[in-house]
Amino acid sequence: MLWQLQGKLEQSVGTFEGAQEAFRKALQERPSDVVTRLLYAKLLENKGKAQDAINSLRDGLASAGSDRRLHHRLGLLLFKYQPSNEADIETNLKAAVMVPSNDYMPRFHLACFLFQTGKYPEAYDHFGLLNEIEIPRSEAYEVRWNVKDASGNPRYFIGRVADLGYDFGFIACEFPRDIYFSRWSLAGDERRQIKKNSQVHFSLGFTLRGPIALGVKVDIP
Numbered sequence: 327m328l329w330q331l332q333g334k335l336e337q338s339v340g341t342f343e344g345a346q347e348a349f350r351k352a353l354q355e356r357p358s359d360v361v362t363r364l365l366y367a368k369l370l371e372n373k374g375k376a377q378d379a380i381n382s383l384r385d386g387l388a389s390a391g392s393d394r395r396l397h398h399r400l401g402l403l404l405f406k407y408q409p410s411n412e413a414d415i416e417t418n419l420k421a422a423v424m425v426p427s428n429d430y431m432p433r434f435h436l437a438c439f440l441f442q443t444g445k446y447p448e449a450y451d452h453f454g455l456l457n458e459i460e461i462p463r464s465e466a467y468e469v470r471w472n473v474k475d476a477s478g479n480p481r482y483f484i485g486r487v488a489d490l491g492y493d494f495g496f497i498a499c500e501f502p503r504d505i506y507f508s509r510w511s512l513a514g515d516e517r518r519q520i521k522k523n524s525q526v527h528f529s530l531g532f533t534l535r536g537p538i539a540l541g542v543k544v545d546i547p
C-alpha cells in the first residue's frame with residue numbers, strides 16, 4: 327500500500343520514472359493488487375508503452391484470477407492498439423460482464439465492439455440490457471463511442487431516410503435495424519432539405535441506448 331501511495335504521489339508531480347518504479351515495487355509485494363495493476367497499466371499507456379501495459383494486465387490476470395476490471399481494461403487496450411486481435415478482445419470484454427455489477431460501461435463497450443464486428447444480434451441484446459437500466463436522459467444519450475476507419479478518422483455510411491418525425495428520424499442502411507438520428511443535430515440547411523427517402527451519408531456513434539447517426543448530410547442528386 328505504501329508503494330502504491332508513493333506511486334500516486336510521484337505521478338501527481340509528473341515523475342514518470344519514480345511512479346513506475348513505485349508501482350513496480352508495489353506489484354512485486356502484491357502481484358494480485360488489481361487497483362495498483364490498473365494504475366500501473368494506465369501510467370504505461372500514457373507514456374506510450376502500450377504493449378508493456380497489455381503485458382502487465384495479462385500478468386495481473388495470471389496473479390489475481392478472472393477479475394472483471396482487468397478484463398475490461400485489457401479488452402479496451404487490445405481494441406485500441408491491436409484491433410485485428412478480435413478473438414482476444416471479445417473474450418476479455420465478455421469476461422468483464424460475466425459478474426453482475428453496477429458498472430454498465432463494460433457491457434456498453436462489449437455491445438459497441440460486437441456491433442462493429444458485425445455480430446448484430448448479440449450487440450442488440452446487450453444494448454437491450456442497457457436500456458433496462460434507469461439512467462438520466464442526458465447521460466443515456468451521450469455519444470461515448472465513434473466508429474473510425476484505419477486512419478482514425480470517422481467512417482462514413484450511406485443510407486436513405488426511412489422515417490422522419492418532427493425532431494428525429496431513422497435511416498435504412500447496411501445494418502439490420504434502422505439507425506436513429508436527431509433532427510436538431512442537423513445544420514439549418516440540412517433540416518430543411520431532408521425528407522423521407524432522401525439519400526444521406528453519416529458517421530456512426532453509440533450511446534448507452536444504441537447506435538446513432540452523426541453528422542447526417544443530404545446527398546443532392
